Amino acid sequence: MKRTKATESVSVKLTGADRRFNILVNIVMVFLLIILALPLWSTIALSFRPSTFIGTYIQGMALPPWKWSFAAYHSLLGNNGFLIAFTNSLKILFQGVFFALLLTIPLAYGLSVKDLRGRKWIIIFVIIPYIFNVGLVPIYILIAKLKMINHLSAIYLPLAIGTYNMLIMKSFFEGIPNELRESAHIDGCNDLQVLVRIILPLSKAIIMTIGLYYGVAFWNDYFHPMLYLNKDMLRPLPILLRNILLAAGMNEFVEASAFGEAPIEAIKAASVFMSAIPMIVAYPFIQKYFTKGTLLGSVKG
Numbered sequence: 001m002k003r004t005k006a007t008e009s010v011s012v013k014l015t016g017a018d019r020r021f022n023i024l025v026n027i028v029m030v031f032l033l034i035i036l037a038l039p040l041w042s043t044i045a046l047s048f049r050p051s052t053f054i055g056t057y058i059q060g061m062a063l064p065p066w067k068w069s070f071a072a073y074h075s076l077l078g079n080n081g082f083l084i085a086f087t088n089s090l091k092i093l094f095q096g097v098f099f100a101l102l103l104t105i106p107l108a109y110g111l112s113v114k115d116l117r118g119r120k121w122i123i124i125f126v127i128i129p130y131i132f133n134v135g136l137v138p139i140y141i142l143i144a145k146l147k148m149i150n151h152l153s154a155i156y157l158p159l160a161i162g163t164y165n166m167l168i169m170k171s172f173f174e175g176i177p178n179e180l181r182e183s184a185h186i187d188g189c190n191d192l193q194v195l196v197r198i199i200l201p202l203s204k205a206i207i208m209t210i211g212l213y214y215g216v217a218f219w220n221d222y223f224h225p226m227l228y229l230n231k232d233m234l235r236p237l238p239i240l241l242r243n244i245l246l247a248a249g250m251n252e253f254v255e256a257s258a259f260g261e262a263p264i265e266a267i268k269a270a271s272v273f274m275s276a277i278p279m280i281v282a283y284p285f286i287q288k289y290f291t292k293g294t295l296l297g298s299v300k301g
Contacts, residue, residue, distance in 0.1 A: 047072050047269035072266035076274065081232070081240060086274075088152065089219060089237040093278065096156030096218035097211050103160045104169060104210065109195050111166075112173035113181075130163035136227075143228060154228040155236075156218055165210045172206040173199060208286045216279060241271045 014022075045061045050069035053060060076082045110116060111123055139158065148154040176199060184194045200207070222238030229235055244267065 043269045043273050047266050047273050049263065049266050049269075051263045051266075069266070072263070072270035073274075075267060076270055082237075082271075084233060085235055085237045085240040088234060089275075090278070092152055092155050092221075092225075092236055093215055093219050095152065096160070097214050099156060100160045100162070100165075100214040100218075101207065101211055104162070104166050105200070105207070106195070107161060108166045108169035109173050109199060112170045114174075126163060126166070140227060149228055150231050150234060152229075152234065155221065155224050159217070159221075159224075162214065162217075165213055169203075169206050169210055172203060176202060212282070212286050215282065219275075219279060237271075237275050241275060244268060244271055 042061055045063060048065075048068035048070070049060050049063065050067065051071070053063065053067075107126075111119060111126075113119070116122075143149060143154050143158065148157070180198050180202075181194050184198050189197065220238060222236075222242055225234075225236050225239050226242075229239070244264075
């Protein structure tokens with residue numbers, strides 16, 4: 001079949017102003033890439049810097065790989081404290097994301113159904129604590145009364161439903177045609193079956209996006225573990241990293257000396273880089289869902 005003029009692709013001729021604009025955008029993007037990449041590369045180069053290195057900070061960033069030292073990583077990976085903290089952070093990450101999505105998805109879906117009885121009052125009930133924070137002391141007393149002190153669940157269960165994340169997911173669910181729900185109800189599905197069989201398969205983008213939001217928050221959280229976890233065997237990676245940084249800054253090598261003879265600056269840099277690895281690894285797999293989920297979930301927000 002021959003292509004007609006209507007089906008042929010139309011080539012757009014760029015004007016001189018368009019070319020200059022594209023060049024300017026490329027320059028700005030390269031500049032932003034350099035700004036973002038330099039701190040990361042500086043941290044990586046510092047983590048591999050040997051203790052015998054003598055030179056400026058810029059020279060250390062340009063140190064060739066065959067002169068790198070893995071002493072900092074050997075010290076971290078060979079230290080039981082680091083492995084325990086890393087494992088605790090992974091437990092908080094996976095358990096936190098699981099329970100957060102398990103609680104956020106039904107609440108967001110329920111509030112997206114416009115004929116739900118008392119829907120407006122439930123939304124008000126959810127938004128009031130988001131606007132007016134009750135404070136740290138009542139929350140701590142509640143956690144203590146529930147006997148959740150020195151339990152990893154104290155880190156992620158109180159934060160399992162983020163109001164902002166729930167509202168984004170609710171807006172996404174509202175964008176799904178209501179005819180799909182009605183068709184499923186006609187076929188004999190109840191509300192739970194509609195959610196599992198119809199809504200969730202269409203909501204991979206928003207689930208991945210909100211899961212990433214929760215994951216980053218749980219992985220980087222150090223304030224709540226500092227409050228609720230008093231045992232060394234339960235402390236996550238941010239607490240250990242904080243102790244290393246404080247020990248190095250105050251010339252107190254109680255925490256730092258436990259990691260061997262590696263330079264303290266290299267240990268600090270290696271800790272920062274290794275703590276970022278899970279997010280760096282996870283983001284490329286979620287990236288294709290991230291932009292779509294954010295945009296679609298915020299259209300009606």
